[in-house]
Amino acid sequence: MNRPYVIVNCAMSADGKIALPTRKQLRISSDEDIERMYNLRNECDAVLVGIGAVLSDDPKLTVKEKYVRNPKQPLRVVLDNKCRTPEDALVLNDVAKTLIVTVQGNEKQFEGDHIEVVGIKADDGMHVELESMLDLLYQRGIKKLLVEGGGTIIWSFLRNRLVDDLYIYIGPCIIGGKNTPTVADGSGIKNEDDLLSLRIVDVNRLGNGLLVHYKLMQ
Numbered sequence: 324m325n326r327p328y329v330i331v332n333c334a335m336s337a338d339g340k341i342a343l344p345t346r347k348q349l350r351i352s353s354d355e356d357i358e359r360m361y362n363l364r365n366e367c368d369a370v371l372v373g374i375g376a377v378l379s380d381d382p383k384l385t386v387k388e389k390y391v392r393n394p395k396q397p398l399r400v401v402l403d404n405k406c407r408t409p410e411d412a413l414v415l416n417d418v419a420k421t422l423i424v425t426v427q428g429n430e431k432q433f434e435g436d437h438i439e440v441v442g443i444k445a446d447d448g449m450h451v452e453l454e455s456m457l458d459l460l461y462q463r464g465i466k467k468l469l470v471e472g473g474g475t476i477i478w479s480f481l482r483n484r485l486v487d488d489l490y491i492y493i494g495p496c497i498i499g500g501k502n503t504p505t506v507a508d509g510s511g512i513k514n515e516d517d518l519l520s521l522r523i524v525d526v527n528r529l530g531n532g533l534l535v536h537y538k539l540m541q
């Protein structure tokens with residue numbers, strides 16, 4: 324399969340949480356990590372999130388000029404099985420183009436030439452099938468894709484072994500909470516044989532936290 328190079332990037336607390344127990348966003352990254360994240364975004368052809376992140380965080384997914392001079396504003400991709408992206412979501416602003424990827428038959432119109440909706444076949448769990456979605460992005464010239472979350476989307480990419488690089492910033496804090504979102508939510512593995520093993524490529528101190536670069540072992 325031809326697919327873009329897939330980079331997953333996220334920030335977690337020392338106890339593996341990526342948001343507040345209410346699912347609301349909070350800042351875990353240091354200033355240095357924020358700057359790295361914007362530069363990474365700018366290096367990629369597209370930035371992808373799930374509808375869960377859109378509904379809880381309302382991200383713009385653009386590159387701030389404060390961090391990157393003359394940003395190229397990668398394509399924003401939202402995985403949204405039922406086309407629930409609110410009309411006034413910031414990810415639909417006209418600073419960059421947005422592609423909403425939904426399940427075939429659930430397509431909806433949005434106002435603005437910079438917004439496109441495509442329907443893709445569903446997988447067994449009635450979600451957008453990731454391989455078909457990646458094939459489509461590749462055909463459209465997306466060679467490097469940044470996946471920014473949330474935990475359900477990251478789990479789907481990992482479980483389907485569609486991750487080339489995994490960057491996790493570990494902030495020096497504890498959030499706690501049994502149901503607080505983590506780096507990899509979804510169903511999780513069923514038994515030990517299914518373990519997704521990682522290889523550590525690099526560990527660096529970045530501001531007051533740690534940046535760990537992993538590769539998924541085949």
Ligand SMILES: NC(=O)c1ccc[n+]([C@@H]2O[C@H](COP(=O)([O-])OP(=O)(O)OC[C@H]3O[C@@H](n4cnc5c(N)ncnc54)[C@H](OP(=O)(O)O)[C@@H]3O)[C@@H](O)[C@H]2O)c1
Nearest residue numbers: 333334341342346373375376404450472473474475476479
């Ligand atoms: N710290 C960080 O770096 C960071 C970054 C981003 C987000 N977050 C946090 O993550 C949380 C949101 O994560 P989330 O897990 O609720 O939502 P999510 O991962 O953003 O989105 C999950 C949703 O995407 C849709 N989807 C479409 N195709 C899919 C596929 N192939 N596999 C799985 N899901 C698919 C499904 O919803 P439908 O069926 O309704 O379409 C699914 O429920 C928030 O609390 C946010 O603050 C943290």
